[in-house]
């Protein structure tokens with residue numbers, strides 16, 4: 001009981017912006033609006049919102065590894081792809097009966113995490129850090145993309161699942177919950193929306209607790225000064241590896257949800273553009289804060305999509321401009337800058353009242 | 355009884371022989387100062403003891419155990435702790451969080467809060483606890499890092515130029531702090547250029563020159579040694 005209480009107290013702390021009744025009141029309000037929203041919208045729009053939500057997990061993975069941990073990883077899309085393809089291969093082979101799609105979701109995320117254990121072990125225990133970590137992870141991502149792109153021939157299949165080269169894999173079953181009478185199929189509208197929203201809230205709160213715990217302390221300590229952290233007795237490579245694996249699992253979750261959302265996955269989801277976009281969302285939002293990352297990602301994605309209507313070249317230019325502006329005006333992130341500013345105003349108001 | 359024994363430690367950086375067959379024994383309970391000209395290899399010797407560098411040959415024995423092959427963090431678990439030459443605090447985090455990170459593996463919950471409070475008082479940093487460590491003065495950063503190193507309750511505390519950039523009063527206070535820790539049973543190995551500090555605290559002094567142990571003895575013996583004056587103290591006092 002006290003343990004549970006201590007855990008909830010970790011929802012707030014020095015590693016996460018937002019505290020106090022004002023913040024959590026707003027949080028509850030936003031959550032209530034998100035829960036009610038499908039009742040006032042149509043299936044297509046709700047499905048589109050799910051698409052936005054799906055990307056937040058990979059953004060959070062980058063926030064964790066890069067923003068908190070200080071290691072810039074270009075490899076998140078690799079885990080995204082591995083888990084996406086993993087889900088496709090598993091469900092195309094074994095179908096969706098008996099809740100197997102849910103098993104496949106967990107298994108696909110686990111495969112991505114396992115891959116991260118191998119890659120991470122090689123990198124962190126081989127003392128690859130800084131720029132080199134970025135280079136190695138990017139190389140792995142692009143290699144995977146190249147590899148998947150050349151699997152067009154019929155000889156490339158795992159069981160009954162054709163890999164299909166650049167065209168990608170499609171027609172995997174959507175998530176299906178076994179139910180007496182009729183199983184509930186979560187198509188990319190209201191059904192999937194509530195599942196993804198639930199996962200999002202859970203992951204967000206869990207990461208808040210994790211980052212404000214003693215584990216989170218060590219992670220930011222390693223970002224600030226790895227030598228000092230080790231000289232306080234922390235096996236920093238172990239902590240970096242665990243963070244990397246958690247990040248990979250989150251990126252993998254994004255990949256699986258993306259795959260069930262559109263019922264397809266292609267090698268370009270692991271390409272250069274795909275690897276760069278999450279970096280922009282996270283940098284613009286505020287890489288060292290979970291809330292800023294979530295808000296930043298959703299806002300940038302929505303703006304990007306709105307601009308794409310006028311042509312995707314404008315949207316890409318907009319992203320570039322946004323990144324430059326961020327670096328110039330608020331290097332720690334635009335959303336985080338605004339949140340800190342609001343926080344200062346709130347303190348001043350409460351001080352005046354008190 | 356010896357707490358730390360360095361046996362014929364050799365370290366090369368390319369063609370540079372930074373530590374040349376260094377033999378050094380620290381007795382449990384002593385305050386030992388390591389002095390010598392710039393570039394003598396003092397900080398490198400610390401990094402060898404801590405496992406950040408690995409010696410080309412030679413052994414490091416701590417409390418009877420050969421730790422030459424141990425990883426750094428494991429050496430810390432055995433009872434070593436260090437304050438680096440360049441202050442190594444967590445610059446972007448608050449003073450309080452710096453101390454919390456140092457203390458959290460030994461204390462939890464209310465006990466942790468109490469320990470942080472005690473350490474803040476010990477360091478005289480209570481009113482700075484919410485500040486970002488990067489904004490502290492140089493001397494305060496030094497103290498914060500000493501505090502973090504001390505909080506591990508090490509058997510051997512390594513201090514690399516603990517008083518650099520401090521005023522004479524601050525230097526004296528740091529000396530008293532070191533003596534207090536030593537009275538509680540901590541063995542201390544300190545690299546220092548400030549001879550007033552060395553005179554204040556050292557039980558024994560070792561002079562390192564060109565990577566070799568050049569002289570060893572009490573502070574009076576060292577100061578009286580003309581060879582030491584020629585290579586080091588002469589210039590320091592000039």
Ligand SMILES: Nc1ncnc2c1ncn2[C@@H]1O[C@H](COP(=O)(O)OP(=O)(O)OP(=O)(O)O)[C@@H](O)[C@H]1O
Pocket residue numbers: 367370372390391392393394395396397398399439
């Ligand atoms: N990582 C390294 N690579 C190459 N050379 C190094 C490295 N670290 C130190 N050195 C060289 O080794 C020699 C000894 O350096 P060290 O830092 O141990 O000296 P020091 O006695 O601590 O000097 P100071 O009093 O100036 O701190 C110097 O010539 C230095 O340039």
Ligand SMILES: [Mg+2]
Pocket residue numbers: 396397398439514
């Ligand atoms: Mg030095």
